[in-house]
Amino acid sequence: MEKLSKERAEWIYKKMNDIRNFEDEVHQIFSTGSIPGFVHLYAGEEAIATGVCAHLTDKDYITSTHRGHGHCIAKGCDLDKMMAEIYGKETGLCKGKGGSMHIADIDKGMLGANGMVGGGFPIAIGAALRNKYLKTDDVAVCFFGDGAANEGTFHESINMASIWKLPVVFVNENNSYGETTPQKYASGSKRIADRASAYGIPGETIDGKDLMAVYEAAGKAIDRARKGEGPTLIECITYRNYGHFEGDEQKYKAKEGQEKDLADRDSIPEFREYAVAEKLLSAEKADQIEQTSVEDIEHAIKFAEESPIPKPESLYENVFVD
Amino acid sequence: MEKLSKERAEWIYKKMNDIRNFEDEVHQIFSTGSIPGFVHLYAGEEAIATGVCAHLTDKDYITSTHRGHGHCIAKGCDLDKMMAEIYGKETGLCKGKGGSMHIADIDKGMLGANGMVGGGFPIAIGAALRNKYLKTDDVAVCFFGDGAANEGTFHESINMASIWKLPVVFVNENNSYGETTPQKYASGSKRIADRASAYGIPGETIDGKDLMAVYEAAGKAIDRARKGEGPTLIECITYRNYGHFEGDEQKYKAKEGQEKDLADRDSIPEFREYAVAEKLLSAEKADQIEQTSVEDIEHAIKFAEESPIPKPESLYENVFVD
Amino acid sequence: MARRITFMKAINEGLDMAMEKDERVILLGEDIAGGAKVDHLAKQNEDAWGGVFGVTKGLMPKYGRERVIDTPISEMGYMGASVGAAATGLRPVPELMFNDFIGFCLDTILAQGSKMRYMFGGKAKIPMTIRTCHGAGASAAAQHSGSYYGILASIPGIKVVVPSNPYDAKGLLIAAIEDDNVVVFSEDKTLYGLKDEVPEEYYKVEIGKAKIKREGTDLTIVTIGKMLYVALEVAERLAKDGIEAEVIDLITVAPWDQETVINSVKKTGRLIIIDEANPHNNTATDIASVVGDQAFDYLDGPIKKVCAPNTPVPFATNLEQLYLPNADRVIETAAELIDDLKK
Amino acid sequence: MARRITFMKAINEGLDMAMEKDERVILLGEDIAGGAKVDHLAKQNEDAWGGVFGVTKGLMPKYGRERVIDTPISEMGYMGASVGAAATGLRPVPELMFNDFIGFCLDTILAQGSKMRYMFGGKAKIPMTIRTCHGAGASAAAQHSGSYYGILASIPGIKVVVPSNPYDAKGLLIAAIEDDNVVVFSEDKTLYGLKDEVPEEYYKVEIGKAKIKREGTDLTIVTIGKMLYVALEVAERLAKDGIEAEVIDLITVAPWDQETVINSVKKTGRLIIIDEANPHNNTATDIASVVGDQAFDYLDGPIKKVCAPNTPVPFATNLEQLYLPNADRVIETAAELIDDLKK
Ligand SMILES: Cc1ncc(C[n+]2csc(CCOP(=O)(O)OP(=O)(O)O)c2C)c(N)n1
Ligand SMILES: Cc1ncc(C[n+]2csc(CCOP(=O)(O)OP(=O)(O)O)c2C)c(N)n1
Numbered sequence A, B: 001m002e003k004l005s006k007e008r009a010e011w012i013y014k015k016m017n018d019i020r021n022f023e024d025e026v027h028q029i030f031s032t033g034s035i036p037g038f039v040h041l042y043a044g045e046e047a048i049a050t051g052v053c054a055h056l057t058d059k060d061y062i063t064s065t066h067r068g069h070g071h072c073i074a075k076g077c078d079l080d081k082m083m084a085e086i087y088g089k090e091t092g093l094c095k096g097k098g099g100s101m102h103i104a105d106i107d108k109g110m111l112g113a114n115g116m117v118g119g120g121f122p123i124a125i126g127a128a129l130r131n132k133y134l135k136t137d138d139v140a141v142c143f144f145g146d147g148a149a150n151e152g153t154f155h156e157s158i159n160m161a162s163i164w165k166l167p168v169v170f171v172n173e174n175n176s177y178g179e180t181t182p183q184k185y186a187s188g189s190k191r192i193a194d195r196a197s198a199y200g201i202p203g204e205t206i207d208g209k210d211l212m213a214v215y216e217a218a219g220k221a222i223d224r225a226r227k228g229e230g231p232t233l234i235e236c237i238t239y240r241n242y243g244h245f246e247g248d249e250q251k252y253k254a255k256e257g258q259e260k261d262l263a264d265r266d267s268i269p270e271f272r273e274y275a276v277a278e279k280l281l282s283a284e285k286a287d288q289i290e291q292t293s294v295e296d297i298e299h300a301i302k303f304a305e306e307s308p309i310p311k312p313e314s315l316y317e318n319v320f321v322d
Numbered sequence C, D: 001m002a003r004r005i006t007f008m009k010a011i012n013e014g015l016d017m018a019m020e021k022d023e024r025v026i027l028l029g030e031d032i033a034g035g036a037k038v039d040h041l042a043k044q045n046e047d048a049w050g051g052v053f054g055v056t057k058g059l060m061p062k063y064g065r066e067r068v069i070d071t072p073i074s075e076m077g078y079m080g081a082s083v084g085a086a087a088t089g090l091r092p093v094p095e096l097m098f099n100d101f102i103g104f105c106l107d108t109i110l111a112q113g114s115k116m117r118y119m120f121g122g123k124a125k126i127p128m129t130i131r132t133c134h135g136a137g138a139s140a141a142a143q144h145s146g147s148y149y150g151i152l153a154s155i156p157g158i159k160v161v162v163p164s165n166p167y168d169a170k171g172l173l174i175a176a177i178e179d180d181n182v183v184v185f186s187e188d189k190t191l192y193g194l195k196d197e198v199p200e201e202y203y204k205v206e207i208g209k210a211k212i213k214r215e216g217t218d219l220t221i222v223t224i225g226k227m228l229y230v231a232l233e234v235a236e237r238l239a240k241d242g243i244e245a246e247v248i249d250l251i252t253v254a255p256w257d258q259e260t261v262i263n264s265v266k267k268t269g270r271l272i273i274i275d276e277a278n279p280h281n282n283t284a285t286d287i288a289s290v291v292g293d294q295a296f297d298y299l300d301g302p303i304k305k306v307c308a309p310n311t312p313v314p315f316a317t318n319l320e321q322l323y324l325p326n327a328d329r330v331i332e333t334a335a336e337l338i339d340d341l342k343k
């Protein structure tokens, strides 16, 4: 695994900011009613998508979740088209037909947010099977929540990835809750990483708020996968800044104790501080990135708002390949 | 857990013989064409069903598998009606409408063989949930194969049983193969019992050819369940005497080595020897049980053969409770 | 009977009264209470959500977590557990949050719950009511907006009901829970806010019986769920042209009420079925095929269906509206049937 | 073209030639080779089973375990993996051993494979062929004998084919594998032994095109899969009474060939559809509903369906035979349509 370069650090800092700004804006806009449907925001979990995708190229695949904006941004999807998609516009990544829960860009290796909890596992191992079959050294990364770890697809897919030594990394985003249901209630095992041994693969639990911890663990696991040594399970402890979806009152969240401490942490300034101290980022550059990011998201909103809605006939298009 | 009594030892020896004789006869009859459909024989695995069910009453529930005759017999189902069911006769346990793969007797707590691999897991925890909810001390036992351990239902059900501390015991019958597919190929974990820790429950691997090993492990686990201490996973190493189903050429079975040793072991004489040595069974009693068992199975065959086929109108009956 | 409550509240009340009456009734589902093992909620005996739409709100505080069970995200597991619990004497009411999740747990219905009684020669009884929701119109996109009651209705051994209003919802749900069979109770998520009069008592609405919501002599319109409101609008508009449509709310899609539908068609000679499901192999086709067989001689014209197109549900609001059957499309279809009707 | 091979062999040959031609074609399924990691089999490069019915026999020895992949018993896992592999450029052909197992993996079809292209605004392509088998008549009882192609055919975004003979089986399978969409290829397990002429070359049979197997002017009989043989027997028997039935093998149930069916009904004025599926919301109802709309004016009598009853498949041989549509039932039905036909 490469040491973090300046270039990469800048890339990371930009992506983290993009995700945060994107989500904060969507949160705002949603409350005005301009964005319809179910929207699940990634704010608070930026270190994970960014720390993992920093190791990936467009040729690597990821599968995402209902909480997919962060993965999309980190995987390099176009911000304008993403925002337009969430608005349901013709210029959207999916022509306005997918929306927040189905945002995808196969050209960027982003195999889709997924409205089905646990839906990404088998798709990810399928992409990994393809990578292995074609003798590439591309990998697949499967992002999934703590709640998703209780779906049967988790079990079946990780087991198959193990026996076939597939180049796939399972990245768990343990934000303590599946909707309102605490992970500690829903899982028989204390840690989700504890389940790795049930499939004979390595598993570890890391601080998912710490960009560098994610960057390093993911780097190792992705290297391992590229070398044909098989899958890894990484559990990242994190927390979401907003509710499960927009509109959630969040009555279940603890207002004090360990949970509050986790909630109060912010991996973006944490990373900035680290990167500046390590001279990977100058304070000026960091400021500039923050500024550009704000502008980029503003641009995306403007683009989305000014874009036309889909043409009626598109209702019938793209059901089949002709 | 009670020490094995003479009475129980006799019961066990009878059941083991009943299962073996039943299956050997069905094997014979199948080859003559009198029994239609898919038939999966339990011969070779008698120690498991018997050693477990020795601890159960009619009020306890079990879920079984496609290889269900042994569980049925051990749970106390009527041999005549069982055989008639396998023949597809009106007098069968299920009026001839279920057959070998769906043989069941709810009055005996036998919730059915199941044509769906992994289909029994959720049903078993549902019965256990009922036991707990009604504040009974009845338990549920879920028998399942090594192949079934790779279905998502395994994962979901054991996890739920764990978090709700349900009175259920998961008894794995690891006979090395799921159809032709070796367990060592299909499972990422070496041992199926290794998976217990993924759910925070106890798991152990035992010699499934050894009646006493099963009797003791099951006794402990069932006691634990009755006391409200939650589920246990027991992996029993065993082997089936016949093919996956009747008609299987068994090309995949190893003709030498460890596998052959396992195949050559027979838990029935092993138990007889043990029980006679321990004075739980006299040699005369054992001979007599063997003889009665042969007669009982003969009777069952005669009963089945002489029974009428179902009346045509029964095709339409029992779809709904009216 | 002046009290007006929402569709959602009517369902909540049906559950409440069924639980009150029979201790064997338990609920299972994801976040149907919410916040399991959260200390501050436990202290106040509060539920966090009461289901993603709030339908089961307040039931956990009243009946406790033993009877209102939050499950992990394990649809096959808890739906199958419900089958097991039903087979052994409880009357579970699992909630499948969206009917679109059926692909995670269909086996528990298709191969287990619906077939057990038959396979076991009549010995098993599976008194289980599956609550779920269907329907487009909430911008929930392709994986949370489908209408799959028609797929379920094709399975022998289960009943499937689709209420259109608060009164029926409460009475049907109670009937479903009292029924000794597997019953799927499918709620249109866009109806939750709809208010109407609902009696305070415990009452049942008969499963398998359709209701004539408007009498007419010229045309029969059969509807499922909220399509009723499309038909009622159409009937109003047609009435202005002197055409009297008879509107039938099917209510139960399995087994559906052949008698009521056929008698109506015998009277009117014309039939339009409105079904929000995708167009192939759905309940509309089933009705059309039965009418085309059994009431053929009474038909004055082709049998018409107005359904969703053969596409997934699109996200964009304008496309989603186009996807849904609406009054204009039905009027156009009616015009094909009735010559003297102006387009 | 005198070579006669079985239905099973034809399928095997179709797979073989598709794999030969395109390296991106891989097979996945339970025991489709069999004996993975068994030393003595590996040494001899032998498969243990080649699938539970032997349909894929010999393909692993020829193409290796990288391309003929035995999976654990994890239907959702490997079916979903096939979707992922297809979305990223392979052309997987997973086998679902029995269509009855669809309840374990429907999501991969219903919510993922069939919807991806649409949800992604046309960017995804899922060239995946799902082989499975259906049908009663093998004493396999309720959980291994169902006919669920009709459920699958209701899902937008996939194609579903049901071949009735070796020739079509080979050509359709090749066409399915070359198709860039999800195609379900459903084999009737009781046809595996059926022999007929099959060309040795690589050829395609068009998906979506029905075939007229016998021309006639008095009555149209549309069939799915092996129901063709019931119809052909019926046509023979009717011919003795001077009644000429036109027999159409539908072949593709989604999208089915409306033109061929409607043209035939326009000619004959009478329609019977034979479908082994349970009777509600199946392909027979779909056909009936379309004909009852689009060819209404040409109909001389009610539209008839002959289907399985609304029950699970019973085990006992006599009941199972009664369950299956047969020539006598079709003749009785035809008699209702044609007055001058003796019962
Ligand atoms: C198959 C399925 N079951 C249930 C849901 C409803 N649902 C959507 S998100 C969610 C919680 C997911 O929790 P987790 O995996 O921890 O992800 P998080 O939302 O915390 O990121 C649930 C239950 C769904 N969309 N799909
Ligand atoms: C859901 C499902 N998948 C696949 C099958 C086909 N099948 C029947 S038995 C079997 C093997 C089961 O292996 P295991 O669980 O080890 O039980 P054993 O036969 O060895 O007792 C398979 C794959 C099935 N019946 N159901």
Ligand SMILES: [Mg+2]
Residues within 6 Å of the ligand: A145, A146, A147, A173, A174, A175, A176, A177, A178, A179
């Ligand atoms: Mg979570």
Ligand SMILES: [Mg+2]
Residues within 6 Å of the ligand: B145, B146, B147, B173, B174, B175, B176, B177, B178, B179
């Ligand atoms: Mg086995």
